Amino acid sequence: MVIAGKSDEATLIRDARRVLQENIREWGMYIALLIIMTIFTITTRGVFLSSRNISNLINQTGYIAVLAIGMTLVIIISHIDLSVGYLSGFLGAVAATAMEFWHMSAPASILLIIILGALAGFLSGFLVGQMKIPAFVATLAGWLGYRGALQLVTMHRGTVVITNNAFNAIGNGYIPDISFLPDSGFLAGIHQMTLALGILIIVLYIISEINRRNRMLYHKFKVSPLHLFIIKMVFMSALIMVITWILSGYRGLSWTAVIVIVVVLLYHFIMNRTNLGRHIYAVGGNPEAAQLTGISVKRITYIVFCSMGILSALSGILYASRFKSATTTAGTLFELDAIAAAFVGGASPSGGIGKVSGSIVGALVMTSLTSGMNLMGIDISYQYIVRALVLVAAVVFDVATRNKKEEIV
Amino acid sequence: MAEKIPVVKMCNIKKNFGGVQALKGVDLVLHHNEILGLVGDNAAGKSTLMKILSGAYIPDEGEIFVEGKKINMASSQDAHQHGIEMLYQDLALANNLDVVANVFMGREKMNLKLGSIGILDEHSMERETERLLDRLKIDLSSVRLKVESLSGGQRQSIAIARATAFNAKVTIMDEPTAALSVAAIKKVLDLVKELKAQGSSVIIISHRIEDIYQVSDRMIVLRQGRKVCDTEVTGDIDTFREHVVAYIIGARDDYANGGGKQADGNCR
Numbered sequence: 274m275v276i277a278g279k280s281d282e283a284t285l286i287r288d289a290r291r292v293l294q295e296n297i298r299e300w301g302m303y304i305a306l307l308i309i310m311t312i313f314t315i316t317t318r319g320v321f322l323s324s325r326n327i328s329n330l331i332n333q334t335g336y337i338a339v340l341a342i343g344m345t346l347v348i349i350i351s352h353i354d355l356s357v358g359y360l361s362g363f364l365g366a367v368a369a370t371a372m373e374f375w376h377m378s379a380p381a382s383i384l385l386i387i388i389l390g391a392l393a394g395f396l397s398g399f400l401v402g403q404m405k406i407p408a409f410v411a412t413l414a415g416w417l418g419y420r421g422a423l424q425l426v427t428m429h430r431g432t433v434v435i436t437n438n439a440f441n442a443i444g445n446g447y448i449p450d451i452s453f454l455p456d457s458g459f460l461a462g463i464h465q466m467t468l469a470l471g472i473l474i475i476v477l478y479i480i481s482e483i484n485r486r487n488r489m490l491y492h493k494f495k496v497s498p499l500h501l502f503i504i505k506m507v508f509m510s511a512l513i514m515v516i517t518w519i520l521s522g523y524r525g526l527s528w529t530a531v532i533v534i535v536v537v538l539l540y541h542f543i544m545n546r547t548n549l550g551r552h553i554y555a556v557g558g559n560p561e562a563a564q565l566t567g568i569s570v571k572r573i574t575y576i577v578f579c580s581m582g583i584l585s586a587l588s589g590i591l592y593a594s595r596f597k598s599a600t601t602t603a604g605t606l607f608e609l610d611a612i613a614a615a616f617v618g619g620a621s622p623s624g625g626i627g628k629v630s631g632s633i634v635g636a637l638v639m640t641s642l643t644s645g646m647n648l649m650g651i652d653i654s655y656q657y658i659v660r661a662l663v664l665v666a667a668v669v670f671d672v673a674t675r676n677k678k679e680e681i682v
Numbered sequence: 683m684a685e686k687i688p689v690v691k692m693c694n695i696k697k698n699f700g701g702v703q704a705l706k707g708v709d710l711v712l713h714h715n716e717i718l719g720l721v722g723d724n725a726a727g728k729s730t731l732m733k734i735l736s737g738a739y740i741p742d743e744g745e746i747f748v749e750g751k752k753i754n755m756a757s758s759q760d761a762h763q764h765g766i767e768m769l770y771q772d773l774a775l776a777n778n779l780d781v782v783a784n785v786f787m788g789r790e791k792m793n794l795k796l797g798s799i800g801i802l803d804e805h806s807m808e809r810e811t812e813r814l815l816d817r818l819k820i821d822l823s824s825v826r827l828k829v830e831s832l833s834g835g836q837r838q839s840i841a842i843a844r845a846t847a848f849n850a851k852v853t854i855m856d857e858p859t860a861a862l863s864v865a866a867i868k869k870v871l872d873l874v875k876e877l878k879a880q881g882s883s884v885i886i887i888s889h890r891i892e893d894i895y896q897v898s899d900r901m902i903v904l905r906q907g908r909k910v911c912d913t914e915v916t917g918d919i920d921t922f923r924e925h926v927v928a929y930i931i932g933a934r935d936d937y938a939n940g941g942g943k944q945a946d947g948n949c950r
Binding site: 492493494546547548549551552554555557558559561562563565566567568625626 | 758759762768770774775776777778779783787788789790792798799800801802823824825826
């Protein structure tokens with residue numbers, strides 16, 4: 274594919290342009306994230322990219338990111354779930370009440386609200402899958418109901434302060450550091466465990482990319498030229514390294530980040546490697562066809578909404594533990610952030626399309642906007658308008674690039 | 683015909699929808715290695731009859747025999763088990779998935795199973811899909827192409843390939859040539875002939891009598907829920923068409939008296 278000897282630079286630019294055009298939809302969100310981060314870094318004179326802010330940003334993304342993953346699945350099967358924000362707030366308040374007033378341990382409270390979340394998801398699944406009520410209406414009822422429930426739980430006491438340290442560590446703690454090097458002063462003050470993990474992730478990333486490329490070559494798909502492939506890998510590795518380095522400079526990898534990474538890997542695996550994921554995509558692509566081939570659309574609807582409920586509980590845990598309290602306003606507008614994150618991350622409003630990895634990038638875009646604009650001191654009213662514009666841009670972008678088909682040799 | 687027992691025999695099938703009698707006692711016989719055309723006007727009962735055979739509807743009355751054995755056809759799973767596959771009019775493919783995923787939709791091969799959830803065995807599904815497409819002489823550059831990037835004819839081929847993937851004895855096709863270009867229609871009809879050459883039996887529902895004429899051995903005409911004609915496909919296309927159309931529109935209706943009855947398609 275590489276024609277040796279020819280003016281390399283011109284070829285390189287041409288190849289780069291072609292590859293970019295072909296993968297514009299997938300790369301669009303990465304580019305958007307990069308642009309947003311660059312703008313904020315400039316406008317805040319580097320504060321945005323500081324170790325402390327990036328670390329905070331990742332922790333803030335956590336509770337939206339887990340919702341965005343669940344929401345992506347819901348959107349893939351052409352539904353929507355508006356109830357998740359207040360459900361997450363309500364479940365967080367239940368966990369706080371369980372620990373503070375019912376004297377339950379942190380793990381028991383967490384288990385309790387995860388079960389409650391699954392039940393709430395089951396209820397939505399029943400309304401949508403069994404009773405055939407449009408998801409918009411069914412989950413709008415959930416939105417109202419859980420909002421009421423949240424106010425009921427927090428009514429008498431107002432804010433419930435959580436004093437359980439183990440629980441609060443989930444949203445505020447960092448992984449312990451293990452020094453790999455003798456105490457020589459080299460890399461002093463650097464979180465070495467985080468650095469080691471970063472290197473491990475890079476190695477795994479490179480291996481998986483090479484495997485993917487080989488598989489695509491085997492199936493005679495057009496792949497990007499080797500030099501571009503190497504440039505891409507170097508670039509991505511450098512990016513991971515920079516993020517790792519920034520995090521290592523503060524307090525290392527947070528438990529929130531670890532939880533999000535585990536959830537991402539789990540859902541990525543389910544969606545891409547198991548029959549369950551395949552069935553979810555099939556139901557999204559053509560529910561009649563899926564039903565005719567023996568896939569139960571009802572069962573898939575139940576499973577997807579239950580997973581959404583469980584992830585809402587997880588989001589509630591992350592939020593409550595981060596702020597060490599449960600408040601009456603917890604969870605407000607989370608559902609819209611999650612939906613926006615899913616769309617920015619490439620989920621298609623018409624169903625059948627969406628990626629777990631995309632929803633994480635989408636969530637990062639949405640929280641970067643909030644965080645950056647907060648740092649700049651922009652008024653909240655303008656913040657909403659900017660976020661609205663980004664959401665519209667993402668969906669317009671999706672529609673505009675939808676018709677691009679995969680090209681083959 | 684070497685085997686005397688027909689592969690499918692449906693006797694006196696009746697089906698009501700509310701007050702409407704969609705089928706008023708229809709008999710149908712399909713022999714081994716035979717292509718049977720099923721024609722009729724809209725609402726003649728063709729699709730209803732085929733949905734009964736594929737287990738999607740349960741008949742109010744009547745019996746179904748597969749290779750001489752009486753079958754209680756209660757679901758499409760039952761039909762699968764007896765080697766009957768239906769190919770639906772509205773292309774039952776998921777456009778967002780690739781060819782392999784579509785061929786194996788609902789019956790994925792798995793490496794490791796935990797309850798009903800398991801890890802996909804992509805490698806063996808890929809190889810099997812390649813083999814299947816090879817066998818049916820369907821030409822694709824890659825089995826990992828998304829279905830949405832294929833042409834109408836290619837998609838119909840994939841749908842047919844899927845229906846026949848799991849050693850179906852009988853493949854039912856509902857309007858397989860509707861909404862296809864001339865070249866694509868030829869491809870689909872070639873595929874039907876290829877299926878016959880490999881020993882399968884096929885029932886084709888179609889509005890296009892030319893298509894039936896080209897590939898079928900025998901043809902049944904339904905009109906208002908009754909069988910009005912059951913004949914070998916013979917003669918030249920024009921006289922054949924004239925003969926058949928007369929039955930479709932009801933200009934001739936002499937089946938009960940022995941007219942249009944040239945084949946042994948009855949239960950009595």
